[in-house]
Amino acid sequence: MLRRLYDWTMSLAARRSAEVWLAIIAFVESSIFLVPADVLFVPMALARPQRVWRYALVATVFSVLxxxxxxxxxxxxxxxxxxxxxxxxxxxxxxxxLKASVDYETIVLLLVTSGLAHLPPIKVVTILSGAVNIDLTLFIISAIVARGARFFLLAWLLQRYGESIRHFIEKRLGLLTGVVAGIMIVAFIGYRLVH
Structure with missing residues (x-):
């Protein structure tokens, strides 16, 4: 089922309505959908490199919403x-x-790591943030920074390297952003232990 969902999402990139679908997928990914917006964003950016920054903005705005x-x-x-x-x-x-064991600072860290690398999945963190009553303004700022960093980094990579970077993005970008998120988590834990 997941493969069919992935294939369907990829097929949307070829449609005239691809930008609308990008907005929809970015929106629902952040609260209920399983497939990340990157799956649609990457082929769209490669097909129309002159619109890559626009696509990054659309993905960021609707992901935050x-x-x-x-x-x-x-x-x-x-x-x-x-x-x-x-x-x-x-x-x-x-x-x-998670809900029973996290504090305010940990939620903010999770917002950043999930926004950058889906660790944990973004939909879990957005729901968790509301359930534990994280300040909505702080939530929105964290989401803009994390999701914007992810989509605009993708846009820069795709514009700079084009098709040659596609395989790297599809296979290794998740790992790379996961490592960065892991380093942030370890640094946060180290900071908490020292203080």
Whole structure:
């Protein structure tokens, strides 16, 4: 099923309505959808390199708006909507453990790491942020920085290296951003232990 969903998302890049689909996928990825917007963003940027910065802006804006929707789900509709969504994806137990064990600073760190590298998945963190009542303004600023960094970095790589970077992005960018996110987590833990 996941492969079919991935293939369907990739097929959207060839459509005239690709930019609208990018906005939709970026929005729902941040709150309920499984496939990241990068899957659509990369082929669109390669097909029309002159629009790469526009696509990065669209993906960032709608990803942040989707994150805000996820925050509202967690804050106002956890029991009725968010909990069944998390249960559907098999993330409810992990979510409940995370919810019980995190503090404000950890949530901010998770916002950045999930925005950059999907560690943990962005939809889990947006819902968690609302459920534990993270300040919405701080949430929005963190989402803009993290998601903007991800999409604009992709845009820069695609514009600079074109098709030759596609394989690297599809295979290794997740690993690379995961390593950066891991370093941030270790630095945060080290900081917490020292203080």
């Amino acid at each position: 989707g994150g805000i929707a996820g925050w509202y789900l967690g804050h106002y509709a956890y029991e009725s909507i968010a909990k069944p969504i998390l249960e559907f994806y098999g993330k409810l137990d992990a979510f409940e453990q």
